[in-house]
Amino acid sequence: MADESILTDEIKAMIGTLSEPVIMEVGRVAIRRYADAVGDDNPLFHEVEDAKAAGYEDLICPPGFWGWPIKGRATIGGMSIVGAVLVKAGLFRILDGGVDQEFYIPIRAGDILTAYSKIADIREREGKTGKMVFTTVETTYLNQNGDTVAVNRATIIAR
Template identity: 30%
Template sequence: MSIPATAIGTRPQPVTLLVERGRLRSFARAIGECDPVYTDLAAARAAGHPDLPVPPTFLFGVELEQPDPFAYLTELGVDLRQVLHGEQSFTYHAIAHAGDTLTARPEIIDVLSKKGGALDLLVKETTVTRSDGSPVAELRSVTVVRNESATGVRNEVNAR
């Protein structure tokens, strides 16, 4: 089933997250970040930050904080077994820090069909703001959905 163009403009549920130091330290370790500014409060303050700064790619996970972060896809009829993360980009306006409460507000901005309908690309933009409404970043992601029902499309994975 192809993703309908009517999905454009859909706004999945916003997510609010209190950024905690322990979470930032764990994330920094998980991505192999060696700069102590991301794990040591004294180093962060010596570098001019009020608290531990949020590592750049941390914001990608904010939307994953809800109980069913992919509900918007299932509501569109997408089989999650056919989904691939295609692309991610970030535009930053300010550095977020531990203690900030961030809200991510996603919106589906485009749906494209490729490979004769074999692939649907769902483009989503997410605005991240602090609790006072000041902008932190915009995230753009592309989700690739394999559409096995496309006419004349051979599923190479299952053909092996």
């Protein structure tokens, strides 16, 4: 039975699934706390005057920080969309696999972002410890003006 695919029809049918949009508020405090947690003292993430001197309207986010969810549940790497189905298929061990990101407009304090996530791909691979399922969740972030500010593709590994 070792050759049998662990991608059930139920799992395959999830490709293309869209999540509910999540509204993210980008606040100065959240930016500073995030930068502090990284140990990053870059003045663009801490001092409004320094950010302005560099040509930004306010503090900017370290690339990859999207603010804090105020409506809808934040999905860590889209995990909540796929988690339940993966677990149902017997894949209880779930790890973050990595990211691939594009940034178009710097995100700054005061922005309100809307995040739309979809399951872009689900594929199976043979790993050292057996079969693994790689799920890619693509999230597009729009700001309050309707501009796309960034796209984040997160890979989740289940085994």
